[in-house]
Amino acid sequence: MAAVEVEDLTRTYTTGASKFRFRRNGRTDRQAVKGVSFDIGEGELFGLLGPNGAGKSTTIKILSTLLLPTSGRATVMGYDVVSRPTEIRRRIGYVAGGDKGLYERLSARDNLRYFAELHGITGRTQRLRLAQLLETVDLADRADDRVEGFSRGMRQRLHIARGLLNEPSVLFLDEPTIGLDPEASRDLRSTIGTLTGQGTTVLLTTHYMYEADELCDRIAVIAQGRLVALDTPGALKKGVGDRTVATVEVRDASAAVLDDVRALPGVLDLTVTSTPTSHVLEVQCEDTASLIPDLLRILGPGLITRVDTREPTLEDAYVALVAQPAATAGASL
Amino acid sequence: MTRNVTRARTLYLRTLLVCGVFQLRMLLQYKFYVIAVFVQPLAFALIQFVMVGHRDDADALANVAVQAGLMGMWTSTLFGSGGGLSRERRFGTLEPVVVAPTPLAVNILAISLATALMGVISMGVTLLLGGLVFDTPMMPERPGVFAAALAVAVLANACLGFLMANAFILYRNSLVLTNLLEYPVWVLAGLMVPAAFLPQWCRPLSEGLSMTWAGRALGHAMSGTGEPGREILWCAVTGLVCLAVALVFLRTVHDAVRRRATLNLI
Ligand SMILES: Nc1ncnc2c1ncn2[C@@H]1O[C@H](COP(=O)(O)OP(=O)(O)O)[C@@H](O)[C@H]1O
């Protein structure tokens, strides 16, 4: 049995229904998830990767029984998310990114105690588990301080401890490293590794490619509510193996010039990172050798300071995947 | 099977109590709320004392003190439950609470219970004030009955608060409700003016409200007259009806919340 099964899942949000807001036509519907299917095996570490608004959190919330799907089917540990929420809730941990979700005026330990009670974990078991979790997330020395004074990273770590209270079979992590410093992120990644080693199934969303690359057994890339790829990190990288990336740094590049670059034959995608003094263009193409003369010609007047070529990373694979449906919207700039 | 169910139930009772204590601890940290719970019944009691003070009727005075105390209890429950839930929403704790396997009802009931318990402070305050103003300690003639009536009043209040808290989960603008519901309940329960003055058509409403029975039972326990036992029973019955309605309603709320996705919106 797969730990998580998702079949043709959709979810539509209806917004603007409030009578107190002035809207010409009242309600608007937004389809956030548009028919997603995947399975996660027991003990697997599965990554859900995608840009903001892709539908990652919506999918995770449906699986954690916070939201009902609009159509399709999903099960967690064999239980249906619509009809058996309580069975699922006993077996999962849910960690949302961000700094909300805690009782500000209670200490870290009391926050955990509160939720331990809601999980029916009491007495000695509770005391031991709390102590051990506070140790794991490195909050033992601040355990009795009120959460209202905690930094974002500390809150995030407390969320993670809470998600582990019931020793879940499936752990849902929605952008768990958001707001963590590099060291804490690394610690968390090793904690996650330990958990999957012990047989916990983990579904993780992130938009940090290296994180997914390092951690995940398989990755589903989701863009605008649709699954655009589902494979191991290695295979995803191979999928763009016939591409290379040319990086050009210029002082000056107008929108018109960028359009010219995009229009060059063989250019698959262009991302631009701008600082006040320079622009870094990353051009994904089939063959850099034939493209570079053209790039130099078009960008030459903008004062080129660096030209580079390299093999694709997972990040490039990701950009290539999510850029496809969004290409017309100019989402890559 | 049956044993499992019983075990689950006792577990929830424990959860309810522990979470209630945590909620109470959090409530006590909101200074303005605490001050309101102290000051408001004082003001009501004073006004009422001025109105009946000249009658030199110890029973009437004691009754007035008790009614003012109950008004404070309703206010603390109403604003506490409303404020408690909007706080949960602001903190973003509703989502983790819903994801936990304990029914959402337990957590909300814990909030309502804690706020109703604050009402005991109101009752103490008005009785103390009465004693100070009129220089005779306000002691119930039947302390045991009084204590029982007070306990049942707190529980029944919590049930009514719980019923409203459901609306607070569903409708983000429901704080308006809080402000709307303070006076009607005072009036209907006969806390501001005796229920006998109410027009005939609102008698059934009044009789269906646990607060009405709590007021009568507490008054009678103070004066040692009437049949407070029967009134306590009615207070409990109306409170339980309220709880039952709320539990059915909450099931709908839980589904609606999962459909509408407004839990984490402020
Ligand atoms: N509660 C909500 N009400 C209305 N629209 C929402 C709500 N939550 C998310 N959305 C919309 O659904 C889409 C997907 O959001 P989300 O699942 O949060 O994406 P991601 O987590 O991948 O960034 C977005 O367009 C977002 O604006």
Ligand SMILES: [Mg+2]
């Ligand atoms: Mg998200």
